[in-house]
Amino acid sequence: MTAVDETTDPNPTDPVTETPANGARAHSHGAGTVPDASRAERVTSYDVADFAVPRGREEEWKFSPLKVLAPLFAEAAADADETAHVEVSGPDAVEHRTGTPAEIGAGAGFRPGDRAAAASWAATTQAHLVRIPAEAELDAPVLVTVRGEAGRTTSGHLLIEAGHHSKGLVVLDHVGGGAHRGGVEVRVGDGAQVTVVSLQEWDDDAIHVGQHDVLVGRDAFARHIAVSLGGKAVRISANLRYAGPGGDAQLLGVYFADAAQHLEHRQFVDHEATNCKSYVEYKGALQGEGAHAVWIGDVLIRAAAEGTETYELNRNLLLTDGARADSVPNLEIETGEIVGAGHASATGRFDDEQLFYLQSRGMPEADARRLVVRGFFADIIGRIGLPDLAERLMATIETELAATMPGAHDALQAVATGTSTTTQTTTEEN
Amino acid sequence: MATLEIRDLHVTVAEADGGVKEILRGVDLTIRSGEVHAIMGPNGSGKSTLAYSIAGHPKYTVTSGSVTLDGEDVLAMTVDERARAGLFLAMQYPVEVPGVTVSNFLRTAKTAVDGEAPKLRTWVKDVKQAMDDLRMDPTFAERNVNENFSGGEKKRHEILQMELLKPKFAVLDETDSGLDVDALKVVSEGVNRSLERTDVGVLLITHYTRILRYIKPQFVHVFVDGRVAEQGGPELADALEESGYDRFLAKA
Ligand SMILES: Nc1ncnc2c1ncn2[C@@H]1O[C@H](COP(=O)(O)OP(=O)(O)OP(=O)(O)O)[C@@H](O)[C@H]1O
Ligand SMILES: [Mg+2]
Numbered sequence: 001m002t003a004v005d006e007t008t009d010p011n012p013t014d015p016v017t018e019t020p021a022n023g024a025r026a027h028s029h030g031a032g033t034v035p036d037a038s039r040a041e042r043v044t045s046y047d048v049a050d051f052a053v054p055r056g057r058e059e060e061w062k063f064s065p066l067k068v069l070a071p072l073f074a075e076a077a078a079d080a081d082e083t084a085h086v087e088v089s090g091p092d093a094v095e096h097r098t099g100t101p102a103e104i105g106a107g108a109g110f111r112p113g114d115r116a117a118a119a120s121w122a123a124t125t126q127a128h129l130v131r132i133p134a135e136a137e138l139d140a141p142v143l144v145t146v147r148g149e150a151g152r153t154t155s156g157h158l159l160i161e162a163g164h165h166s167k168g169l170v171v172l173d174h175v176g177g178g179a180h181r182g183g184v185e186v187r188v189g190d191g192a193q194v195t196v197v198s199l200q201e202w203d204d205d206a207i208h209v210g211q212h213d214v215l216v217g218r219d220a221f222a223r224h225i226a227v228s229l230g231g232k233a234v235r236i237s238a239n240l241r242y243a244g245p246g247g248d249a250q251l252l253g254v255y256f257a258d259a260a261q262h263l264e265h266r267q268f269v270d271h272e273a274t275n276c277k278s279y280v281e282y283k284g285a286l287q288g289e290g291a292h293a294v295w296i297g298d299v300l301i302r303a304a305a306e307g308t309e310t311y312e313l314n315r316n317l318l319l320t321d322g323a324r325a326d327s328v329p330n331l332e333i334e335t336g337e338i339v340g341a342g343h344a345s346a347t348g349r350f351d352d353e354q355l356f357y358l359q360s361r362g363m364p365e366a367d368a369r370r371l372v373v374r375g376f377f378a379d380i381i382g383r384i385g386l387p388d389l390a391e392r393l394m395a396t397i398e399t400e401l402a403a404t405m406p407g408a409h410d411a412l413q414a415v416a417t418g419t420s421t422t423t424q425t426t427t428e429e430n
Numbered sequence: 431m432a433t434l435e436i437r438d439l440h441v442t443v444a445e446a447d448g449g450v451k452e453i454l455r456g457v458d459l460t461i462r463s464g465e466v467h468a469i470m471g472p473n474g475s476g477k478s479t480l481a482y483s484i485a486g487h488p489k490y491t492v493t494s495g496s497v498t499l500d501g502e503d504v505l506a507m508t509v510d511e512r513a514r515a516g517l518f519l520a521m522q523y524p525v526e527v528p529g530v531t532v533s534n535f536l537r538t539a540k541t542a543v544d545g546e547a548p549k550l551r552t553w554v555k556d557v558k559q560a561m562d563d564l565r566m567d568p569t570f571a572e573r574n575v576n577e578n579f580s581g582g583e584k585k586r587h588e589i590l591q592m593e594l595l596k597p598k599f600a601v602l603d604e605t606d607s608g609l610d611v612d613a614l615k616v617v618s619e620g621v622n623r624s625l626e627r628t629d630v631g632v633l634l635i636t637h638y639t640r641i642l643r644y645i646k647p648q649f650v651h652v653f654v655d656g657r658v659a660e661q662g663g664p665e666l667a668d669a670l671e672e673s674g675y676d677r678f679l680a681k682a
Pocket of ligand 1: 443451478479
């Protein structure tokens with residue numbers, strides 16, 4: 001996919017900023033909007049009262065459709081039952097328990113970072129624990145289904161605890177309608193290797209705000225994959241922290257935003273431990289009037305986090321006119337002793353040369369487009385590691401794609417919000 | 431027996447400054463099944479423009495003239511219709527298609543060109559054999575189309591497609607460029623196999639004569655400044671080898 005870079009940033013910087021993953025280079029994009037003095041200063045709290053109802057002026061809410069999301073900012077009434085309908089299945093080795101967040105031991109790796117998350121935490125009476133015992137290697141995925149109901153607001157908390165040196169895959173599937181706020185807490189034990197996939201396969205009218213905190217143990221590998229296809233408005237914040245040195249983590253995502261659909265993905269990677277790696281890659285396609293995708297990639301490398309290696313990347317493919325993609329990478333580096341740090345963001349449209357090549361091999365235009373879109377998403381969806389699921393997701397994407405094909409690919413609008421990068425210290429390191 | 435006929439073809443491109451530039455200025459060529467025509471010409475003479483115009487690239491506008499395949503109006507066809515009618519273009523600079531494997535791409539193309547999916551058993555065997563013939567490692571099939579391919583690998587992949595898709599006419603645009611001698615032989619053998627097996631007509635576009643040592647043309651056309659300046663048999667290529675294009679450029 002050739003990127004067509006367009007930007008309407010009031011402080012335009014290079015819209016595609018690529019920094020090689022080894023050898024940090026000094027950035028000079030200080031002119032962009034800096035949300036807070038530092039991302040580290042953003043409030044986290046279990047108390048709803050610590051978060052005002054967002055009005056839309058706040059940096060972290062300025063892209064979100066607050067009217068649509070309003071039900072998720074309300075505190076649950078004392079007598080309300082907001083228990084989400086959850087089904088859990090998986091291999092025998094996996095332990096599943098329910099209880100209050102306190103009863104299942106939730107919270108050690110999770111702190112609400114916004115009003116919806118705090119309200120959800122407060123309203124959750126039945127949280128779910130999925131525990132992969134230490135050293136267990138699962139031979140099949142754990143499947144957790146959250147089923148929303150039209151007309152209801154549900155809250156929930158899922159704690160995924162992977163014991164040390166365990167290996168496993170958990171697929172969390174959000175289906176149905178209504179309004180859902182959900183916390184996901186992933187605690188990855190030392191040396192464990194865990195993938196958590198969060199599928200947003202909501203009905204068209206559903207709204208969802210979710211916070212997913214991943215805590216990576218020493219020398220552990222964690223992968224979080226968000227796949228947002230359904231819903232009216234979905235906002236997933238994935239936060240990554242390291243409990244010890246040597247952790248390696250990936251935050252991946254794909255999304256397909258249709259007309260009038262808002263899909264927002266925010267990540268915060270907080271590097272404090274030494275010698276950890278992070279890799280963020282989100283790819284999305286947008287089509288139709290009012291399709292809106294937001295990607296905010298915050299990475300903080302604290303002074304203590306020597307030996308850090310990080311890279312973040314967001315690519316948007318605009319399939320029609322009237323769609324808008326906001327893409328904001330934000331990299332804060334407080335130590336020079338890092339292996340590498342970089343980011344890239346690009347928003348583009350179909351590459352005519354690619355389409356010509358495929359058509360010159362006999363494929364009708366619609367088929368050629370389908371193949372290009374399939375290819376665009378294939379890599380990340382393939383990394384889920386479940387061929388049947390990958391095929392199902394591809395089929396959903398192709399069904400959505402069929403709605404606009406053959407599309408008007410000449411008239412496109414890209415609003416890349418540009419890059420806002422705060423860099424305290426960046427120096428060359430071998 | 432099929433015939434590809436190009437008559438008085440004029441082609442323009444839109445320039446970056448909004449102007450229009452005529453690149454092909456009246457090209458006449460007739461190619462029949464089984465024939466090999468070499469089109470030789472200096473850089474910028476319009477060889478790729480001819481190739482792309484036959485294939486239907488949207489960047490090029492045909493302002494007059496005709497291209498017909500057995501009397502059918504090729505210019506009225508979409509790009510994919512031309513391919514399904516039996517035209518094939520091996521590109522000078524093949525394009526990357528991220529996330530699409532060679533094996534998926536080949537199968538999709540074969541299905542599109544034939545109008546039906548190939549029989550799985552024979553298809554897998556055919557692909558394997560064709561890749562083997564072109565000295566391509568089997569792991570190649572699982573790589574993404576043209577992504578991180580070397581220049582030589584890209585050209586082999588183009589000829590692989592020609593062998594598998596079995597077009598009536600193939601336009602090979604500088605298939606020899608960027609190939610070392612060994613690769614040049616392998617790729618030429620591929621073209622010769624197609625000639626033997628399928629009676630394809632070949633329009634071999636090249637700047638240098640070296641590929642003509644392995645693929646023998648019956649006709650040589652010297653292309654200068656958007657039209658055929660001279661034509662003849664293989665001896666014309668030998669003459670070019672000796673004297674280069676200077677004589678034609680001086681004339682132009
Ligand atoms: N978009 C364009 N705007 C202006 N000029 C163009 C454009 N595209 C092609 N040309 C010009 O048309 C001419 C013919 O180009 P073409 O690629 O067909 O030549 P060629 O014979 O294939 O050259 P080479 O041997 O380098 O491959 C060149 O002078 C080229 O610069
Ligand atoms: Mg050329």
